[in-house]
Amino acid sequence: MPEVFRELRVELEERAYPILIGKGLLGHRDLTPFVSGRQIMIVTNTTVAPLYLESAKQSFPGCQVDEVILPDGEVHKNWEVLNRIFDALLEKRHSRKTTLVALGGGVVGDMTGFAAACYQRGVGFIQIPTTLLAQVDSSVGGKTGINHPLGKNMIGAFHQPGCVLIDTDTLKTLPAREVSAGLAEVIKYGFIQDREFIGWLEENIGALKALDARALTEAIYRSCRCKADVVAKDEREGGLRAILNLGHTFGHAIETHAGYGNWLHGEAVGAGMVMAAHLSLRLGTLTEEEYRRVESIVAAAELPMRAPEGMTPRNFLDLMAVDKKNVDGNLRLVLLRSLGDAEVTADFPQSELMSTLEAFCK
Ligand SMILES: NC(=O)c1ccc[n+]([C@@H]2O[C@H](COP(=O)([O-])OP(=O)(O)OC[C@H]3O[C@@H](n4cnc5c(N)ncnc54)[C@H](O)[C@@H]3O)[C@@H](O)[C@H]2O)c1
Numbered sequence: 001m002p003e004v005f006r007e008l009r010v011e012l013e014e015r016a017y018p019i020l021i022g023k024g025l026l027g028h029r030d031l032t033p034f035v036s037g038r039q040i041m042i043v044t045n046t047t048v049a050p051l052y053l054e055s056a057k058q059s060f061p062g063c064q065v066d067e068v069i070l071p072d073g074e075v076h077k078n079w080e081v082l083n084r085i086f087d088a089l090l091e092k093r094h095s096r097k098t099t100l101v102a103l104g105g106g107v108v109g110d111m112t113g114f115a116a117a118c119y120q121r122g123v124g125f126i127q128i129p130t131t132l133l134a135q136v137d138s139s140v141g142g143k144t145g146i147n148h149p150l151g152k153n154m155i156g157a158f159h160q161p162g163c164v165l166i167d168t169d170t171l172k173t174l175p176a177r178e179v180s181a182g183l184a185e186v187i188k189y190g191f192i193q194d195r196e197f198i199g200w201l202e203e204n205i206g207a208l209k210a211l212d213a214r215a216l217t218e219a220i221y222r223s224c225r226c227k228a229d230v231v232a233k234d235e236r237e238g239g240l241r242a243i244l245n246l247g248h249t250f251g252h253a254i255e256t257h258a259g260y261g262n263w264l265h266g267e268a269v270g271a272g273m274v275m276a277a278h279l280s281l282r283l284g285t286l287t288e289e290e291y292r293r294v295e296s297i298v299a300a301a302e303l304p305m306r307a308p309e310g311m312t313p314r315n316f317l318d319l320m321a322v323d324k325k326n327v328d329g330n331l332r333l334v335l336l337r338s339l340g341d342a343e344v345t346a347d348f349p350q351s352e353l354m355s356t357l358e359a360f361c362k
């Protein structure tokens, strides 16, 4: 039987940090050992603040706690809104000993981490992720940043948090659509590295959608374990880490095309993973049966399986041309060697890629 409290470490020598996972941790777990001075700035948004800001403050007894509340949405993951964090830090005279606390989903987490990487050339930060997606993915690993109108996450820095606190109770208020978006990144770990986890997910997807606490804790633990392991081996994406990008080359193109509205990140990744699997099937590395399993688990998570209405193969190719994984102008994709095993490769005929794009843009 899975436990309701789990703990992991991201092993990065002097930058190693714990991931604490369980029910009812927010406001009860003392996080002051991860604060360098006495000042903290909690960064959150207009949706999360009324739900969890007061509880979050209880996790920092004895600290001077300030807050900055950002507008909600991927469309606000930009320079203008990032600057509001710097304005608040300077107005409240935060020193280089301050600690930033990201309370929210991946948008708040990525922006807070980037602000922490830049403020006075770098201060500490803590991740308190409150969406499933942020709990299984964005709060771990130190990728921080903002979007550009021409490309997703194009401006950013690697900056690791000092601690990640995951309270599964916060998921009780998460809309079902956001739960599905988070499941995309959970399923991703199975596809790239853990075939056995795919079987577990096929059996437990209903319990996850119903927010069963034990199933959630298990899925979050296994996801974070996979991510922590990859990050410990390749913190700055020199090679291996790029497998965490399965479905993202297609997915980021979808998000950018959509103007960072309408499509959630996890939804775009869901469709993108099916596209990557389809190309792998065409290249003969994935069997028909494996491809059907990919389709059926993505469908069970209630994620989209097609490109957005009106998006063309040309749109995909133009947007994928700025992907960060590309080398010397050559497109590189994360494809499946088999179910549970991914690779980054530029070794695919353009004609096969076109066939996949055409199949999904119908
Ligand atoms: N840094 C990384 O490694 C990494 C990994 C994956 C995704 N990301 C980024 O994360 C972002 C997506 O994150 P997301 O899916 O969390 O989106 P999000 O941050 O926009 O959160 C989704 C929605 O849920 C709301 N919300 C958050 N917690 C809630 C709660 N407990 N109850 C009710 N509502 C709540 C938010 O206000 C928002 O409206 C994207 O920008 C993506 O690029 C980064």
Ligand SMILES: O=C(O)C(=O)C[C@@H](O)[C@H](O)[C@H](O)COP(=O)(O)O
Residues within 6 Å of the ligand: 137, 141, 143, 152, 153, 185, 237, 241, 242, 244, 245, 248, 324
């Ligand atoms: O942590 C990583 O590495 C990932 O690729 C995780 C992704 O789920 C995440 O969306 C990440 O932000 C994508 O990074 P990018 O470098 O492709 O912008």
Ligand SMILES: [Zn+2]
Residues within 6 Å of the ligand: 137, 185, 248, 265, 269
């Ligand atoms: Zn992602």
